[in-house]
Structures are given as structure tokens and as C-alpha cells.
Amino acid sequence: MKLFIARVGLLLALLALWYGLTEHGLLPPFFFGRPQLVGEVLVRWIGSGMIFRHLGVTLLETALAFVIGIALGVSSGLWLGLSPRVAALLDPFIKACNAMPRVVLAPIFATWFGLGIASKVALGITLVFFVVFFNVYQGVKDVNPLLVANARMLGATPRALVRHVYWPSAMSWVFSSLHTAVGMAFVGAVVGEYLGSAQGVGYLILQAEGSFDINAVFAGIVILTVCALALDALVSLAERRFLKWRPGSAGANT
């Protein structure tokens, strides 16, 4: 509780600093905005309900990119983790794809999939996929060989091994990658919108920039930050629910 008060205090202090610097002309408000005006924009957006349509689009893109990216990442990670030959063949290609700055794909996706949500989802998927893929791949390769030997002695068929040993083992790695993955999905959606769209929070920010409305830009950033934190909290919730077996996790009573 003390910590919480201290954190709120720090936030208020930073806002006060911002207010002071811009109010007394130490920082030009034209470039740095004003906290009270940012608040006004937020109230206007939320009051008119206009923000929810844009936010809904951005969150839909994020959710689709997140779910599809994870599904592809998990299945490819399991597949390559269990087939060393295919993994050896594809290794340099995967490394190349991962090293490529994938944000530059956004314009290509825009021409392929149009300016609707599909191009944003595609960009998000390319970002989410690799995070999840590498975690699952590593997770499958790092499965404790003793667990595999024991399960085989207990009569596990190759299919049962995947389902009861490799899969749960990989899942614990997937969860540790989900925090990064959900952020990536969000980045994909917003950057995609920013580079060309007709709706979404990224579009709002782009519009505001076009009219030099720096306060609206900051308002958009605030909305995005709050949403990113909320998504991260959702992942933590899921993590607590599914990883209760892990030492040090919530639900463990020793």
C-alpha cells in the first residue's frame, strides 16, 4: 500500500513537472503539449464515445495477430523441435527472417491485403510468430530427457509423449513469451495503422500529427499505454491460472 502511494506520488510529480515546464514557457507547449489539454482531449474522446470505435479496431487487430501468431508459432515450434532434420534445413532461413526488420513489411502487406485490418493483422503475426516460435522450439529441445525416458517406460506412445511431455513443457515456455508476444501484437497493429489506414488508434495519432495537434498525439499514446498494461495484466492472469504447478507461482502453498 505504501508502495502504491509512492508510485501515485511519483506519477503526480512527473505530471506536475510537465505542467510547470510548459506553463512557464520553459518548454514550448506547441511541441510538448500540456497535461491539462491532453486530459481534455481524453475526456472529449471518451465522452463522445468516438475513441471506442478506433480502440475496438486496434484491439481486434491485436487479438487476431496474437491468437494466429501463437497458433502458428506453437505448431511450427513443436514441429521443428521434434524433427531435427527439417530444423537443420530451415535453420538459416528462420534466422534470416528473424533478423529482418519486419516493420518494413508493413507497406508490402498494405499493398497485398489493403488498408483494412488484414494488413495490420499480418504485420502483427510476423512479429508474434518469431517470439513464440523460438520459445517453443527451445522448450521442446530442452525437455528433460529423464522425463521422456520415464514416460516411455510408463508406456507413452510417441503421440502421448508429445501431448503429455513435450507440449506441457513447451507451454511453460510459451507463457514466458506471451508478455512479449502481446506487446508485439499491439505494436504490429498500431504501426500498421500508422502507416496507412482509415481507423484505429494509430490512425488517430497520425491524424493528430497531421494537424500539429500534439495534445491529441499524447492522448493517443496514453490510451495505447493503458491498453498495453491491461493486456499484460490479462496475460499474467492466464499465467497464474495455467502455471500453478510452477515453483514460486501463485497457488503454490510452500
Place this chain on the structure above:
Amino acid sequence: MSETALQWQGVTLAFGGAAPVLQAVNLRVAAHEFLCIVGPTGCGKSTLLNLAAGLLAPSAGTVEVFGKPLTGINRRAGYLFQGDALLPWRNARENVAAGLVFHGRPRAIARADADEWLGRVGLGAAAERYPHQLSGGMKKRVALAQMLALKPEILLMDEPFSALDVQTRSLMENELLALWSAKRRAVVFITHDLEEAIALGDRVVVMSAGPASRPVGEFVIDLPRPRDVAEIRMTPAFVDLHREIWQLLKGEVQKAYAAGAEART
């Protein structure tokens, strides 16, 4: 002589071009016999067990299970590993039930069976706990229940109690003997601890120092059963056996130590 449960016939195992780990091993375990295998570090004791389990295939020779050559996993054997092999994401009950489910038993029946086995190893109250919430001795009990629930005819044990403290270890040894006496099965028990081998076994086999390890001595342990592993160590018969076997084992241990020292310099 009673039925043969397990037999290594001229078994050699080599990895790549290196010197073989095991060289022409001939060894037989009767269907109701408790066989202990001792030997210095690095003599391929665990390898011998992995061959019997079917986790490894011999480079030469055959492993026979109840008279039939073994191919693939040994379905009539259970294996208690040295390390912790419980699935960390399953609680004790689900861990014990795992083998039963793998064998196609419906989940509800497997769980009921698992609870019964947990009760038998004294963990009836810990069924809901996850492995990280169990002590080393409790984990071993769960692993024991996991193995026994499948009613294997051959029990393979690889230094199962070596990581436990001395008191827990004697308790577990006595419990193992009690479970085994209730239903005698073939046991192959690997240990580096000669006292443990004599206290538990019907027969003790001494392996030579590696590489190219093989059995170099065999001793029948005719101590009366039921035994208490802590008390039996004090009896004169035990001490005599220990002295006799140690004469042989000491030489192998010294050879292994010398080879190790050579490799280090």
C-alpha cells in the same frame, strides 16, 4: 532353478569409435530375485539398466525378457530413475495415474488406482501436491507408486535413494523390502553403496572398473528375511559378507580411481 526374468547375453555396448562401455556381459535375474549390482563410478551400471529397459540397444549380444529377445521398450519392466523424473506440471495423483492412462485406462479409474497406490506408499494426504511441493523422499515415493501401479514383473532401479538423507533412505529401503515381500518380482537394483546392496539383495554382482566393464564377482546373500536394513548391518553374518565382497570391490574402485587420476593429469 526358477524362471528367468531377464538375461543379458554377451552384451557389448559401444558409442561410436570409443572403447566399449560394457564388454560381453552375461548376467541373469530369476523371476522372484532381488539382484543388486555394485561397482565403481563410471563402470556402466546405469547403462546395463538402460539396456534392460530397452532405452538403449546393445551393439552386440542380446537382452532377453522372459526368454524373448527384447526389441524396443521393455513393456514388462518398471524403471525407478536416480534423478527426479516426475512430470512437474502434474500433481502426485496425476503423476501416478499417468502410466495407467498411457495404458488406455479411463481417467477416473486411473485416478482411483493412483490414490490407492499413494496410500500404499504413505502419501494418501499429498495427492493434490505438485512435485515442487514434495520433499525428496516424498518424490521418490510418488515415483515408486507410479512404477508399481503398472504392476511390472521386473523392477529396474538406478541408485534410487542415493540423493536422500540417511534416515529417509533406511525408511525407504525398508518400505521397498516390505512392498517387494508382499509381491515378489524380479528386481535389478543398482547402487554404489555396498552396505545397501547386501542389506537389500538376494545376490550381489560386482562390476569391474570401466571402460569395457563386466561382472567380475557374484555373491549369494543368504541373510534371513524379513530384514531391517538398519539393524542387519550390525549382524556378524553381514559384516563377514561385507568384508568378503569389499575385498573384490576395493580393487575395482582403486583401478577406477587410478584411471581417473591418470585422466586428470
